[in-house]
Amino acid sequence: MWRAFSSSREKVLPHLLSPSYDIPLLAVRYVQEFLWTRLQPSEDARVVLVLDLAGLGFNIISNGEVVKIIKGCVAMTSAHYPARSHKMIIINVPTWFHMLFAIVKGLLNDAQKAKINVFKKSEVLNGLRQFIDDDNIPKEYGGSSPVPLGQMPNEQALRCCVMTRLD
Numbered sequence: 121m122w123r124a125f126s127s128s129r130e131k132v133l134p135h136l137l138s139p140s141y142d143i144p145l146l147a148v149r150y151v152q153e154f155l156w157t158r159l160q161p162s163e164d165a166r167v168v169l170v171l172d173l174a175g176l177g178f179n180i181i182s183n184g185e186v187v188k189i190i191k192g193c194v195a196m197t198s199a200h201y202p203a204r205s206h207k208m209i210i211i212n213v214p215t216w217f218h219m220l221f222a223i224v225k226g227l228l229n230d231a232q233k234a235k236i237n238v239f240k241k242s243e244v245l246n247g248l249r250q251f252i253d254d255d256n257i258p259k260e261y262g263g264s265s266p267v268p269l270g271q272m273p274n275e276q277a278l279r280c281c282v283m284t285r286l287d
Contacts, residue, residue, distance in 0.1 A: 145192045152201060154278050166206035168251055174212035174241070180220075194227050207251050208236045211244045211261075 239247035245262035257263020
């Protein structure tokens, strides 16, 4: 059986072993469990998620599986972590993004909608600076963090945890 990461909050999640459970949703759940049990176990902890959509093609919108995955992620997060997110910042949105986002917004309540901020490419740095200190914004986005994108200690800890379980 798959278990959450923290021995102090060990929960058996047998539904994750079901063949009908989507792999992308499993990945999201895995990351969320790692975040909330290892990195931020306090019930008062909140997170700012930055989602970079650079290079995302329009063909993704015609794929019903993608909409299904997004709906599943929204439902799972709402059910299991309703108050843990502080902000979701979606950056580098393609011009067609608002069509897909209109579908997703219909699944959200007003509090969830208020947590989401969307910025096109020309607005990314100023948008990030509204919620994140400049020294925590990677240089790849115009910030001054000395740590390269993808190399933050928490990202390395997650990568190490995943690789240990894959070995």
